[in-house]
Amino acid sequence: MSCNTQVSSEMANEIASEIFDYESGCPLVDEIMEIEQPWKPQCDSGLELRVSGYVRSLKQAVTLVLAVEKLKRPQRKPIGSEFSDLELLNILMEHVNEERVNLEVFPDTESFGTELSRRRSDEPHSICDTEKKSWVLNELNGLPAELTAMVLQGPNISQQVTLRLSTYIPQPQPGLGQPVVLGIGSNNLFLSCNGPDSLPALELEMVQDRDGLKTIRMGSATARFLFYKRDSGSTSSFESARFPGWFISTSRNVERVRVTMCNGRTTAGRVTDFQVSRI
Structure with missing residues (x-):
């Protein structure tokens, strides 16, 4: 079996445009992007990659873009001054100040039963x-x-x-x-x-x-x-x-x-x- 659909750079750019607001130059941290799209990298193994769910943080979104781009090229070790995917991700995240506070309130069960x-x-x-x-x-x-x-x-x-x-x-x-x-x-x-x-x-x-x-x-x-x-x-x-x-x-x-x-x-x-x- 062979796959006949290839991940295109246009798809990756479309994902990136949903994640970043190019007009304001600020990442849309609070937006939740839903992705439901089958992707079939060009291969001979019959492998089909499907990403379904919600991208809930900027880090997840950037990681997804890097993963898509990585599917378009063969695996190779970066040479010279070329950044690896992990290094590029770290550079991007250094310029983003993302803070989420999850406040969970639990009942004071100990005081509730105090005599x-x-x-x-x-x-x-x-x-x-x-x-x-x-x-x-x-x-x-x-x-x-x-x-x-x-x-x-x-x-x-x-x-x-x-x-x-x-x-x-x-x-x-x-x-x-x-x-x-x-x-x-x-x-x-x-x-x-x-x-x-x-x-x-x-x-x-x-x-x-x-x-x-x-x-x-x-x-x-x-x-x-x-x-x-x-x-x-x-x-x-x-x-x-x-x-x-x-x-x-x-x-x-x-x-x-x-x-x-x-x-x-x-x-x-x-x-x-x-x-x-x-x-």
Whole structure:
């Protein structure tokens, strides 16, 4: 058998023109070129070369062009000042700055199964945001209890809630902050973060059995009560352990508005830094 189709230089030039932008003089690094073309080098062995797939990098493309050109000429050792294919490839690649970063995020399975134990329980604290708005508990008949934030002066200061803060160990990951559970007053109300991943909500839940919060396993239902207290100077922020990136916040420059969750420390119109002081 013999092959009757020969690789032409026009085909190689066509491939090169797809790889390089001659008008701008810059390699098209980010383009993906699909090649589906049977090539039959001139031979007597019946050999057929088929290249099928995607050229995903400049180095692969240049290598392919060199391979095509190599099929057109017999094997011979370069002499004198002639460059070998490998040397030519290295020269071309020296003038190309190609950088690809593959970022792979893996779930932290170790922290996901960590069991946290309560170290200190129900330490009383006062809390207000950096605009001096204190937390106030609103309990209306027939409606769920909620927290609002407002500036309190004179006799109204008594409306300020007592934040009962319980700390837990160990810290699942360095840099996350101190794991805490936040109780309100002495009526078994606890702050929790619950809801869909796209819009978790801050809630006040009644917990009749406080002993059920002695230990909290990350990834369990009770992890909704857990927050990471992160200190920065004289202020602290509280990030949900169940919904990373969501922080307890108050409304900026507006009073008597609910304390809610917001996405990010610097969300427009929200305050996420609080002054927390032991009573």
